[in-house]
Amino acid sequence: MAKIKIGIIGLGTVGSGVYKSLQDFDEVEIVKIAVKNINKPRSVEVPREILTDNPFEIVNHPEIDVVVELMGGVEPAWSYIETALKNKKHIVTANKELLAKKGEELFNLSEENNCVVLYEAAIAGGIPLIMPIKTILAGNRINKIQAILNGTTNYILTKMDTDGASYEDVLKEAQTLGYAETDPTGDVEGFDAAYKITTLATIAFNSRIKFENVYREGITKVRANDMKIANELGYKIKLIANATIDENNNADVRVHPMLVPKNTMLAHTNYVTNAVEISGHPIGKIVLSGPGAGEFPTASSVVGDILAIAREYGTTDYLLPMMRCRHHSTAKPVNINDTYNKYYLSIKAPNAIGVIAKIGTICANKQISVASILQKGVNENNTAEITVITEKCLEKSIKEVVSELTDCEVMSLIRVAE
Numbered sequence: 001m002a003k004i005k006i007g008i009i010g011l012g013t014v015g016s017g018v019y020k021s022l023q024d025f026d027e028v029e030i031v032k033i034a035v036k037n038i039n040k041p042r043s044v045e046v047p048r049e050i051l052t053d054n055p056f057e058i059v060n061h062p063e064i065d066v067v068v069e070l071m072g073g074v075e076p077a078w079s080y081i082e083t084a085l086k087n088k089k090h091i092v093t094a095n096k097e098l099l100a101k102k103g104e105e106l107f108n109l110s111e112e113n114n115c116v117v118l119y120e121a122a123i124a125g126g127i128p129l130i131m132p133i134k135t136i137l138a139g140n141r142i143n144k145i146q147a148i149l150n151g152t153t154n155y156i157l158t159k160m161d162t163d164g165a166s167y168e169d170v171l172k173e174a175q176t177l178g179y180a181e182t183d184p185t186g187d188v189e190g191f192d193a194a195y196k197i198t199t200l201a202t203i204a205f206n207s208r209i210k211f212e213n214v215y216r217e218g219i220t221k222v223r224a225n226d227m228k229i230a231n232e233l234g235y236k237i238k239l240i241a242n243a244t245i246d247e248n249n250n251a252d253v254r255v256h257p258m259l260v261p262k263n264t265m266l267a268h269t270n271y272v273t274n275a276v277e278i279s280g281h282p283i284g285k286i287v288l289s290g291p292g293a294g295e296f297p298t299a300s301s302v303v304g305d306i307l308a309i310a311r312e313y314g315t316t317d318y319l320l321p322m323m324r325c326r327h328h329s330t331a332k333p334v335n336i337n338d339t340y341n342k343y344y345l346s347i348k349a350p351n352a353i354g355v356i357a358k359i360g361t362i363c364a365n366k367q368i369s370v371a372s373i374l375q376k377g378v379n380e381n382n383t384a385e386i387t388v389i390t391e392k393c394l395e396k397s398i399k400e401v402v403s404e405l406t407d408c409e410v411m412s413l414i415r416v417a418e
Contacts, residue, residue, distance in 0.1 A: 002314065003026070003027055003028060003029040004027060004028055004029070004065050004066060004306075004309065004310040004313050005029050005031045005063050005064050005065050005066075006028060006029070006030055006031065006064060006065065006066040006067070006068055006306060007030075007031055007032040007033070007034070007058030007059070007061060007064040007066075007067050007068065008030060008032075008033045008034070008058075008068045008070065009033075009034045009055045009058060009067065009068065009069045009070060009071050009077075009080055010034070010035075010069065010070035010071035010072070011033050011034075011035045011042065011044070011046070011070075012070065012071075013294075013295045013298075014070050014094055014121070014295060014298045014299055014302065015033070015070045016042065016043055016044045016295060017294075017295035017296045017298065017299030017302075018068065018070065018299045018302045018303060018306075019033070019044055019046060020044055020299070021296070021299045021300070021303045022303060022306070025303075025307065025310075027307070027310045027311070028306060028307070028310055030050060031050065031058075031061065031063060031064050032050055032051075032052055032057060032058045032061060032064065033046060033050055033051055033052070034051075034052050034053065034054065034055040034057070034058050035051055035052075035053060036053065037053070038051045038052070038053055055071075055076070055080045056080070056083065058080075058084075059080050059081075059083040059084040059087060059089065060083065060087060064089060065089060065090065065309075065313065066089060066090045066091070066092060066306060066309055066310075067080070067081070067084040067089050067090070067091055067092075068091075068092045068093070068302065068306065069081055069091065069092070069093040069094075069095055070093070070094055070095075070302070071095075072094075072095055072097065072098075073095070073097060073098070074097055074098050074101055074102065077093075077095055077098055078098055078102055078106075081093070081098070081106065082109065085106075085109050085110055085113050085115050085117075086109075086113060088113050088114070088115060089115065090115050090116050090117070090118075090309050090319065091110065091115065091116070091117040091118070092117075092118050092119070092302055092305040092306050092309070093117065093118075093119050093121075093122060094119065094121035094122050094298060094301075094302060095119070095122060096122040096123065096192065096195040096196050096199065097191075097195045099119055099122055099195070099198075099199045100194070100195040100196075100198040100199055100211040101195075101211055103198075103199060103202065103208070104208060107324075107325035108325075110324075110325070111324065111325065114317075114318065114319075115319075116309065116319045116320045116323055116324060117325075118130075118305035118308060118309065118320075118323060119199070119305070120301040120302070120304060120305050121298045121299075121301035121302045121305070122196070122199065123149070123196045123199060123200050124147075124149055124196070124274045124276060124288075124290075124292045125151075125274060125290070125291055125292040125293045125294065125297045125298045125301065126290050126291045126292070126294070126296075126297025126298060126300045126301055127274055127276065127288050127289065127290040127291070127292065127301075128288070128301070128304075129200065129276060129288060130203060130323075131304075131308075131323065132288075133203055133204055133278075134203065134322055134323055135322055137278070137280075137283060138322070139282075140280040140281060140282060140283045141280050141281050142204040142205060142278055142279070142280035143205075143244060143245050143246070143279060143280055143281075144243070144244045144245075144278075144279040144280070145197070145200060145201060145204055145241070145242070145243040145244075145276065145277065145278055145279075146240055146241075146242050146266060146276075146277045146417070147196075147197065147200070147240065147241045147242075147266075147274070147275065147276040147277060148238055148239065148240065148241070148266060148269050148273075148274050148275050148276075148292075149192070149193045149196040149197060149200075149241045149274055149276070149292065150187055150190075150192045150193045150196075150239060150274075150292070151179065151271075151272030151273070151274060151291075151292045151293045152174060152179050152180045152181075152184065152187035152188070152192075152272070153187055153188060153190075153193070153218075153219050153239040154238065154239065154269065154270070154271065154272060154273065154274070155170075155174055155179050155180075155271050155272050156170045156171060156174055156180070156188070156219065157219060157222065157227075157237055157238060157239065157257075158270040158271050159173065159174075160222070160224055160227050161227045161231070161236060161237070164224055164227070164228065165224060166223070166224050167219065167220060167222060167223070167224075171184060171188070179272060188218050188219055188220055189216070189218035189220065190216040190217055190218040190219075190239065190255040190256065191216065193239060193241045193255045194211070194214045194216045194241070194255045195211070196241060197214065197241035197242075197243055197253060197254075197255060198210075198211045198214055198253065200241075200243070200276070201243035201245075201251065201253050201331075202327070204243070204278065204280075205243070205245045205251060205331060206326070206327045207245065207249055207251065207327055207329050207330065207331040208327060208328075208329065208330040208331060209243075209251055209253050209330075209331055209333075210330065210333065213251075213253065213333035214253045214254060214255065215253070215254035215255070215256065215336040216254070216255050216256070217254075217255065217256035217257065218239070218257075219239050219257055221412065222237055222257055222412070222414070223346075223411065223412060225346070225385070225411075226344075226346060226411075226412050226414065229344075229346065229387050230259050230344070233259070233344075233372075233387075233389065234261060234262050235259035235260060235261055235262060235267070235344075235416070236259070236260050236262060236267040236268075237257055237258070237259055237260070237414065238257070238258060238260050238266060238267070238269070239255065239256070239257055239258075240255070240256065240257070240258040240260065240266070240417065241254075241255045242254050242255070242256075242258070245331060248332070249329065249331050249332055250331070250332045250333075250334050251331035251332065251333060251334060252334040252339055253333075254336060256414075256415060257414050257415075258414065258415050258416065258417045259344050259414055259415070259416040259417060260417045261417065264277075264417075265277070265287045265289065266287075266417075269289060272291070272292065272293065272294075273289060273290065273291065273292065274289065274290065274291070274292025274293075275287055275288070275289035276288050276289075308320060308323075336395055337394075337395050337396040337399070338394070338395070338396070339394075339395050340392050340393060340394055340395070341392060341393070341395060341398075341415040341416065342371070342389065342390055342391060342392050342393075342415065342416035342417075342418065343388075343389070343390045343393070343398050343413060343414070343415060343416060344387070344388070344389055344412065344413070344414045344415075344416050345387070345388040345389075345390070345398075345402075345410060345412065345413055346385060346386075346387055346410070346411040346412040347359065347385070347386045347387075347388065347405065347408050347409070347410055347411065348383050348384070348385055348386075348408060348409040348411055349383060349384055349385075349386055349405075349407070349408040349409075350382065350383055350384075350407065350408075351378045351379075351382045351383060351384045355384075355386070355408070356373060356375065356386060359373065359386065359388060359405070359408075360373065362401050362404050362405065363388075363390065363401055366393075366397040366398075366400055366401050367393065367394075367397060368390050368391070368393040368397055368398065368401065369390065369391040369393070370388060370389070370390055370391070371389045371390060371391050372387075372388070372389045373386065373387070373388050373389075374386065374387045374388075375387075385411070389416065392418075398413070
């Protein structure tokens with residue numbers, strides 16, 4: 001069998017893992033690797049003659065069959081991939097942002113040029129998701145996904161929970177350990193998880209999800225005291241990527257913190273581990289869990305995609321039909337204000353007669369039923385922190401409640417998973 005020839009764009013953490021892993025497979029030959037700086041010291045020894053600082057040498061190379069894009073971001077990555085596809089080269093990528101923002105254009109262009117695009121590593125690192133959904137689970141109508149898709153935020157929330165520490169203190173620790181970037185915005189504000197759930201929901205629901213319609217809320221407002229109270233109430237707080245779709249193709253896709261019941265697997269998915277809970281018919285509910293990032297877990301998925309192409313290459317003129325994009329409809333987005341959820345509210349209120357009754361009355365006036373209301377002691381400044389858990393109610397209504405609590409301060413408003 002002839003070797004498949006590949007070019008790699010990007011030799012960072014994941015690219016290095018891919019290079020090392022591919023040394024074990026004779027059916028793959030690495031022809032070129034594009035890097036920013038050829039002279040930079042690296043953790044992996046690469047023959048200098050295969051390095052280039054011009055990715056167009058790879059995407060225009062006449063002998064390269066597969067381009068492996070591991071640089072991230074939309075541009076210039078999209079320009080390289082676009083050129084590669086027009087040159088009839090297959091694509092393996094781990095680029096979650098590009099998939100979320102340019103997915104429709106990407107897959108349309110790949111079909112026009114009879115090329116396959118594989119991206120197992122882009123959603124949950126080393127956890128197999130895309131290929132199982134497109135093959136083994138293809139006979140299911142998947143209608144719900146709840147997932148932990150970002151290791152940085154899961155690490156921060158786990159440490160806040162176990163150590164009782166503040167968000168700010170744990171973030172500094174995570175940055176020191178290399179789990180969080182110097183600028184952690186992409187992780188802590190939920191962008192990374194939003195990119196991932198956009199593509200995952202599109203594949204699982206067989207209907208396109210537009211990234212701009214995905215509601216996003218990060219973890220920066222979660223307090224150590226919220227963690228403490230959640231534990232007392234039987235919950236853990238996690239950043240959840242949530243997606244549901246109904247029979248009329250209405251899709252509710254979002255990322256935000258949630259109180260997750262302790263008797264669920266997601267509640268016990270800790271530190272940098274990821275987990276994805278998929279529900280549908282006839283499978284019911286399954287959970288896939290494992291390392292969501294890192295050199296070798298992510299490289300595992302990238303190499304698996306490369307080998308999937310290599311082992312079919314030359315056997316057919318239409319490669320990997322099961323992995324091709326087959327959906328052309330776009331789901332109808334559900335606005336967050338029109339969703340129904342249970343809520344946790346932490347309210348700082350003056351310690352005065354009738355305050356709890358007033359909170360209950362405002363909720364009742366908005367057709368919101370209170371499941372529990374709890375006050376523990378009084379602060380030195382004669383205020384009390386009151387915890388309210390609601391029954392399922394309209395998002396728009398709970399926001400109106402918050403706006404009417406004029407003599408109180410709503411410290412936290414977090415949705416509660418069922």
